[in-house]
Amino acid sequence: MKARKVLFVLFIVFLFSLAFIPFHVLQVTALREGKAVFVHIVQPDDRFAVKYIHSVEHCPVWDFFVIDDGYRIVLYETTFSSCNTGLPSAPSGEEIFSQEKDHFRISKMHRVLPEILVWVDEKYDNTLKIEGHSLKLFSLVGNTLLRLNIRKVSFLEYACLKLKCLN
Numbered sequence: 001m002k003a004r005k006v007l008f009v010l011f012i013v014f015l016f017s018l019a020f021i022p023f024h025v026l027q028v029t030a031l032r033e034g035k036a037v038f039v040h041i042v043q044p045d046d047r048f049a050v051k052y053i054h055s056v057e058h059c060p061v062w063d064f065f066v067i068d069d070g071y072r073i074v075l076y077e078t079t080f081s082s083c084n085t086g087l088p089s090a091p092s093g094e095e096i097f098s099q100e101k102d103h104f105r106i107s108k109m110h111r112v113l114p115e116i117l118v119w120v121d122e123k124y125d126n127t128l129k130i131e132g133h134s135l136k137l138f139s140l141v142g143n144t145l146l147r148l149n150i151r152k153v154s155f156l157e158y159a160c161l162k163l164k165c166l167n
Helices: 002-018 155-166
Strands: 022-030 035-041 047-053 060-067 073-080 096-099 104-107 111-113 116-120 127-130 133-136 144-154
Touching: 022 155, 035 155, 047 116, 073 144, 144 155
Parallel strands: none
Antiparallel strands: 022 035, 022 144, 047 060, 047 127, 060 073, 073 104, 073 111, 096 104, 116 144, 127 133
16 A cells, blocks of 8 residues: 555656656747747757738748757748749848749748747738648737747646647
8 A cells, every 4th residue: 555655656746747847839929918829849850831921012922940959940941922022032142042833932041030020910811830730820819910939848838828828
């Protein structure tokens, strides 16, 4: 009987310690509201993309990101179907600018971003694509400014964030 109690206490201590093990998440925060509206666990080499409709050219733009070994967000490619006002038109450094069937592409980019700020509006069709799933960012909180960044959190904090994001 005493052995069972000891095992039970050790199991509880083990579960309690798991709650404080840190890991990294991609967090989307509604800045005006000051609250997280989406969190997703990430590892190095995980990829995601953000789409929006350009406000002047009215064409879709996809920015492609990877999480590097230091858990930083790195823009590695962008695609767009127009090459006019406010859109890239020339590569820099080792980047490659190419024209494909119905769009332009800048690849071999390596732009480290501490965070991504996105003004979300239904008319801009802001979309986050991660692990094959697409999420319309407007559906999270409506028209507002969102920040996407990588954070280190404990399992306990992650669980709390997930519960708040579901409400």
